[in-house]
Structures are given as structure tokens and as C-alpha cells.
Amino acid sequence: xxxxxxxxxxxxxxxxxxxxxxxxxxxxxxxxxxxxxxxxxxxxxxxxxxxxxxxxxxxxxxxxxxxxxxxxxxxxxxxxxxxxxxxxxxxxxxxxxxxxxxxxxxxxxxxxxxxxxxxxxxxxxxxxxxxxxxxxxxxxxxxxxxxxxxxxxxxxxxxxxxxxxxxxxxxxxxxxxxxxxxxxxxxxxxxxxxxxxxxxxxxxxxxxxxxxxxxxxxxxxxx
Numbered sequence: 001x002x003x004x005x006x007x008x009x010x011x012x013x014x015x016x017x018x019x020x021x022x023x024x025x026x027x028x029x030x031x032x033x034x035x036x037x038x039x040x041x042x043x044x045x046x047x048x049x050x051x052x053x054x055x056x057x058x059x060x061x062x063x064x065x066x067x068x069x070x071x072x073x074x075x076x077x078x079x080x081x082x083x084x085x086x087x088x089x090x091x092x093x094x095x096x097x098x099x100x101x102x103x104x105x106x107x108x109x110x111x112x113x114x115x116x117x118x119x120x121x122x123x124x125x126x127x128x129x130x131x132x133x134x135x136x137x138x139x140x141x142x143x144x145x146x147x148x149x150x151x152x153x154x155x156x157x158x159x160x161x162x163x164x165x166x167x168x169x170x171x172x173x174x175x176x177x178x179x180x181x182x183x184x185x186x187x188x189x190x191x192x193x194x195x196x197x198x199x200x201x202x203x204x205x206x207x208x209x210x211x212x213x214x215x216x217x218x219x220x221x222x223x
Contacts (some may be wrong), residue, residue: 051206053199060191071132079125082204086118117198120162123155170195 063069066078090100091110102111129136130152137148170193177188 051203053202054196055199056194057197058192059195059197060193062191068128071135079128083118083121083125086122087112087114089113116162120159123158126155127152168195 066075067082069075089105089110090098090102090113094100095102095111100111100113102113104111130148133148137144140148172193173190174187175190177185179185
């Protein structure tokens with residue numbers, strides 16, 4: 001069994017990380033040629049598999065995080081750091097296991113991929129930017145506005161489908177929400193519910209800050 005290892009690739013631009021997984025089989029091994037998507041099974045053995053552990057945490061979403069609130073430099077920096085290294089190299093042997101096809105690197109060492117969680121985080125960041133549209137998207141034309149709106153709607157649908165895909169079955173209790181005078185406003189979800197979560201510190205630690213520009217470092221159809 002291989003331990004998690006890191007292999008960087010750099011040609012300038014956005015960040016990339018390469019992870020080499022262990023070769024243990026997952027419960028969903030083997031690509032199935034089933035005719036219906038509902039009966040198809042997938043090999044869930046991505047490069048980050050060996051970096052995944054789970055732990056029990058409270059997930060309350062209280063609005064006092066550096067990732068929330070009005071636009072500010074510390075929050076923007078925190079989001080940038082959170083998404084650093086979100087692209088990674090998929091080596092040929094890994095791609096074969098996963099049945100994976102993506103943009104090929106110019107040096108033919110592999111192709112480029114990204115963990116879905118980073119696409120979801122990107123979407124959350126984009127929706128946050130939409131709250132402060134005039135700041136993050138100044139002087140947009142009508143066409144640019146429509147394109148950005150379409151991107152936001154794509155992200156909302158992505159997050160909806162992701163929530164339904166993962167189906168967190170944690171049971172949430174309720175309590176009465178009261179105003180400053182003690183008057184009951186209505187029921188609200190009670191904080192403190194425990195969830196089974198990916199150990200994010202461990203997963204995100206398996207990143208190397210290298211540089212990869214997807215346009216410059218991958219092959220184009222006309223190459």
C-alpha cells in the first residue's frame with residue numbers, strides 16, 4: 001500500500017497539487033457498463049482518497065466566520081487561501097483506474113483534475129461575490145451581467161444537487177427564536193448538532209503550492 005505522496009508540477013498561473021493514492025479498493029470499485037445511470041457503480045478512488053479521514057463535528061454555520069460578512073480584505077484573503085491548490089495532476093495509471101478523461105498536460109505527464117469539494121467552495125465564493133456585485137463586478141455590460149448571473153444559477157443548482165447527493169442525515173433539533181425582549185419570533189434550528197465530517201485539515205494539508213495555468217499548461221485541440 002502506498003502512503004499519500006505529493007508531486008508538484010509548475011508552469012505559472014493558478015495552483016495545482018498532485019496526490020498519489022494508496023491502491024486499496026473502495027466499496028464502489030470497478031467501472032460498470034450498466035445502461036442506466038441509476039444502476040451504474042463508480043470506482044471512488046481519486047488521488048485524495050488516502051488523505052480522507054472522518055471526525056465528528058458541530059456544523060452550525062453561525063455568521064461570525066471570516067468567510068462571511070461584508071466584503072473585506074481579510075475575508076478575500078481567507079477565501080483565496082481556501083481555494084489555493086484546488087487543481088491537481090491525475091497520472092495515467094490513476095486516470096485508467098477512474099476511467100478519467102480530462103485536459104492533458106503539454107509534457108504528457110498526466111491530465112488535470114480537481115476535487116469536487118473545491119468546485120462547491122468556488123460556487124459558494126461566487127454567490128458571496130454576487131451579494132456585493134457592484135464591488136466585485138464593476139462596470140459590467142448587460143451581456144457580462146447575464147453571463148455572471150448564469151454562472152450563479154449554475155452554482156446554486158450545483159449546491160442543491162450536491163446536498164441531495166451527499167444527503168446528510170444528521171437529525172437537527174429546533175428551539176424558539178426570541179427577540180431582545182424575549183418575545184417568540186418563531187421556530188429555528190437549534191445549534192450543536194453533531195455531523196460526520198471529512199477531516200478538512202488533513203485533506204487540505206495534502207497540497208503543494210505550485211503553479212499551473214490551465215490554458216498554458218494543457219494541450220489544446222489545435223496543438
